[in-house]
Amino acid sequence: MFPHEHLLASLLPIVLYVVLRERQLPTQGVVFATVIGSQFPDLIDKPLAHQFGVIPSGRVFMHSLPFVIPIAVCVIAYGWQTDRPRVAGAFVVAYLLHLLGDTYQVLRTGQIPADLLWPFVAAQARPEVPFWAGTNGTNVQLWTVFSVVVLMMTLGVLTRDMLRQYKSC
DSSP, X not given: OOHHHHHHHHHHHHHHHHHHHHSSOOOHHHHHHHHHHHHHHHHHHHXXXXXXXXXXXXXXXXXXXXXXXXXHHHHHHHHHHTTOHHHHHHHHHHHHHHHHHHHHHHHHTTOOOGGGGTTTSOOOOOOSSOXXXXXXXXXXXXXXXXXXXXHHHHHHHHXXXXXXXXXXX
């Protein structure tokens, strides 16, 4: 799926859930967490695979359940600790919806995609250069820059939250 498809596939159900449950629009924190969660696996895996060649595919590592589950647990614990369980839940749901969006066609056949079990199962073979790379990999380079910017902004928000939490103790 493309980034905007992941965003819509995550944002629409979360907004609908919040509107039906709370009778109001989601907070900025929930929307921010949903946006980041909907892109998170690709923000890490695409640059690692296509820019730096560290992992075998752009759909392993952060797309793999052995890594997803501990990350989801840590995010939920962070949300609980900072008294933001809805924000943490929005991130985790968006993250899981991203994985579902990437794998639903194989899952419908009753099989578990190999990418979801990497590194215990070999990654699915894919072309070395992704279809969206563009001339001389320009889109890969742009995605890598975008990933770094988004991840640094997110790290800034997390650091600010942790400092506030530490000062209030």
